[in-house]
Amino acid sequence: MKKTVLVSGGAGFIGSHVTVELLQAGYEVIVADNFSNCDTTCFEGVKKITGRVDLPLVKMDFCDAAAAERLFAENRIDAVIHFAAFKAVGESVAKPLMYYKNNLQSFLNVLEAAEKAGGCNVLFSSSATVYGEPDTVPVTEKTPRKPATSPYGNTKQMCEDILRDAVKASEGRLKGILLRYFNPIGAHPSALIGELPRGVPNNLVPFITQTAIGKRECLSIFGNDYPTPDGTCLRDYIDIVDLAKAHVCAVSRMIDGKMKEDCEVFNIGTGRPVSVLELVNAFEKVNGLKLNYKFAPRRAGDVTAIWADPTLANEEMGWKAERSVEQTLAAAWAWERHLHELGL
Ligand code: UFG
DSSP, X not given: OOOEEEEETTTSHHHHHHHHHHHHTTOEEEEEEXXXXXXXXXXXXXXXXXXXXXXXXXXXXXXXHHHHHHHHHHSOOSXXXXXXXXXXXXXXXXXXXXXHHHHHHHHHHHHHHHHHTTOEEEEEEEEGGGGOSOSSSSBXXXXXXXXXXXXXXXXXXXXXXXXXXXXXXXXXXXXXXXXXXXXXXXXXXXXXXOOOOSSSOOSHHHHHHHHHHTSSSOEEEEOSOSSSTXXXXXXXXXXXXXXXXXXXXHHHHHHTTOOSSSEEEEEESOSOOEEHHHHHHHHHHHHTOOOOEEEEOOXXXXXXXXXXXXXXXXXXXXXXXXXXXXXXXXXXXXXXXXXXXXXX
C-alpha cells in the first residue's frame, strides 16, 4: 500500500513542487492549504503535470486545532511536511504578532494532532536564515545558529526547537527532520508551476523576471560595496526541483527507518556561491536579453555572504543538487512568460 504524505501549505511555491516529486516517487499526497498567500494556479498545475485530476485538496487553516486533529484522525498519514507559514521578512518586522501567532500556532497544532493520532514523521521547512551572518562560510549543520534578526527568522528557530523538544519527549512516536533551505529559485521545467508573489516581489529572481517581462521598470541591486569579489552579496541559489527532491529523500529516510537520530538536520543548498551580479548576468545570457538594472544602497538586514556545505545531505540522504544556475534561470523565465500568457 502506498504511503501517504500530508503537505501543509501544499498549494504554494515550494509545496507544489514537492507534491509533484512525491507523487512521481510513488507516494500518495494530501494537499492542505488555506490559500492565504496563493491561488489555485499551482495546485491545478500539479494536477496537469502528474495527471492526478483527483488529487485530494483540503482547504483548511492549521491554526484551527480541531480541523488539524480531524485531518489526522480521518487519514492514515505516514509523514507530514509543514510549509504552511508566513514568509516575508519585512512584513514580519511590521506585524510580529501575526507572524508568531500563525507560524507557531499552526506548527503546534500539527504536532499535537500527529501525537494524538499515535505519532508521525515530521519534516519542517527551515531556512538558512537561522545561521544569521555566519562567522565562516560555507556553513555546515554544526555552524552555530545566530540570534534571529526578524520575527520571521525567530519563528524558524523556535519551530526547530519545538520539533526537537517534541521528538525528544515523544518516546519514539514523533521523528523529525529539519531541512534548512538556502535560496530556492526557478520553476518546474513544464512551466506549469512556479513562484507567484503577491504585489512587489521581495526576492531577487521574481523581481528579475518581472523586470524582464515589463511588469517592473528596473531592478535595484542592493549594495555593490560588500567585501565580495564583485561587491554584491553572495548566496546559494538552489533549484526548486532539486530542493523538492530533497524532501522525497528526507521523507523516505523517515518512513523507511533510515534515520540515525530521532531528529536530524540537513542543509539544502548547492555549495556554490553566486553573487547578485553573476545571477543577473547569467539570466541575461541564458535567455538572450538585457535587463534594466541599477545599483542601489544596501538593504537593511542582508548578510554579506552565505552558502551551504551540503556534504551531510549528499552523503547521508544520497541527495545532491543537479541543475545548473542557467537551467534554473531559463525555467524561471519560462514560468514568467507562462504567467504573462495567463494574464497574471
Ligand atoms: N536583491 C537585490 N534586489 C532585489 C531583491 C534582492 O539586489 O530586488 C539581493 C539581496 O540584497 C540579496 C540577494 O538579492 O543579496 C538575495 O535576496 P532574496 O531576497 O532573494 O533572498 P535572501 O537571501 O534575502 O532571503 C532568502 C529568503 C528568506 C530566507 C533567507 C535565508 O527569501 O526567506 O534567504 O538566508 F530567510
